[in-house]
Amino acid sequence: MKSKLLIPFCILTFSQCAYLSGETTGAREGKSPAQLYSECMSTFSDDAKCKEFVLKSIPDADVNLLGQNANQTELEASAHIFIRSELIQSLLYQNKLYVKNKLGEPDEKRVVNNWAPGMEEWLYYKPVSKFAEGSRPDREILIRFQRGAVVHVGYTPPRPNR
Structure with a gap:
């Protein structure tokens, strides 16, 4: 009789422990x-x-x-230097004039012919964005335009090795 009650009690206890520990392990504090x-x-x-x-x-x-x-x-x-997530949100779907006023002249301009006509990429090697306040700046920012509007903002994070 006691063993019949012990098994459901153990299962209930283990499931609650797994449920409670699952909530806290996924949440990461971002400072x-x-x-x-x-x-x-x-x-x-x-x-x-x-x-x-x-x-x-x-x-x-x-x-x-x-x-x-x-x-x-x-x-x-x-x-x-801009925060990366805010920069990406502000640049998406904007035109070339807006990007030039916000970030200045790009360090390199490339025309991309293999994807679609009218695609252009601007590369910024100067420090433009960083992950968070106090972080090192990204190595490179790539802004891809299609027909004059920003369709993609890519970045290369700083090297983790010092």
Whole structure:
């Protein structure tokens, strides 16, 4: 009699554990390198260890922008770089004039003949976008136009190896 009640109880317990642990494992907290650094500094107050922690947590973080001895010219240059997701949303389906006013002249222009007539690609090698505040800038931004409107915005993220 006791074994008959034990089996459903075990199954119910295991299913609840799997259900509850499944909710928390998929959710990942998205913090910027500056937020991680400030939280670490408020806890440990060690600049070198906090920069190392930020690099381990976010491989593409720019530690030169963190801390008391951060370079002011790099901070100002980093402030003018767009966040990647916001840039992609703002550029899609816009025309060439809008893109040129927002990002400036492209570093390279290419005509793509093998896909469809009227396709053109603009490449930006200068720092234009980054993943989050405090991240290193992307290596390359590719904007593909079809008949004068943006149909695709691609990017090459920074190298994870330092």
